[in-house]
Amino acid sequence: MRIQPRSVSWLFLSSALLLLLTRVAWAQEDTSPKHQLRSPAAVRGTIGGEAHDSYVIQARKGQALAVRISWQLAGGNHAEFSVSESPDFSNSAPVGFGKQSDGGRRWSGLIPKDSSYYIYVVAHPEAHYVLRVTLK
Numbered sequence: 001m002r003i004q005p006r007s008v009s010w011l012f013l014s015s016a017l018l019l020l021l022t023r024v025a026w027a028q029e030d031t032s033p034k035h036q037l038r039s040p041a042a043v044r045g046t047i048g049g050e051a052h053d054s055y056v057i058q059a060r061k062g063q064a065l066a067v068r069i070s071w072q073l074a075g076g077n078h079a080e081f082s083v084s085e086s087p088d089f090s091n092s093a094p095v096g097f098g099k100q101s102d103g104g105r106r107w108s109g110l111i112p113k114d115s116s117y118y119i120y121v122v123a124h125p126e127a128h129y130v131l132r133v134t135l136k
Contacts, residue, residue, distance in 0.1 A: 034087065034118065039135035047079070048126025052089050055119040059111040059135055065098070066108040066134045067119055071127040079127035080104055084118045092120060 035043065037057040047053050059065055071079040084092035095117070098109020111117075121131060 037133050039133060041133045043131050045121065046126065046128050047121055047123045053121040054089060056116050057133060057135060059117055060114050061111055063111045064108065064136045065111055065117065068106045068132045069129055070105065071129040077123060077125060077127045079121065079123040079129045081119055081121045081131065083107055084120065085115055087118060089120050092118065
């Protein structure tokens with residue numbers, strides 16, 4: 001069996017495209033530091049723009065996780081957080097359990113399984129915040 005030049009071109013092109021797409025996907029992986037939390041925790045930070053702060057806490061099934069955020073009000077700024085099981089902010093989705101309250105400033109939920117839970121903080125345009133996390 002003989003390989004035609006046209007087949008070699010398509011093989012080369014498809015291999016190069018696959019390599020490029022793999023490198024792009026790798027480059028977009030969330031490499032932000034994940035600050036390990038132990039309960040109870042109160043962390044202070046400043047965040048804004050396109051950035052996010054990342055925190056992770058280890059929890060066991062049946063524990064109650066509570067998260068609360070507050071920030072210094074300045075010029076109509078706003079801070080918020082999400083709780084996720086994804087270590088990658090860009091692909092994260094909020095967990096399917098728990099409940100927000102106080103206009104999104106509080107969240108609490110009963111942990112359904114042993115896992116790492118990620119808390120992502122964002123703000124617009126910028127906020128000096130305090131994040132409080134309790135696991136019982």
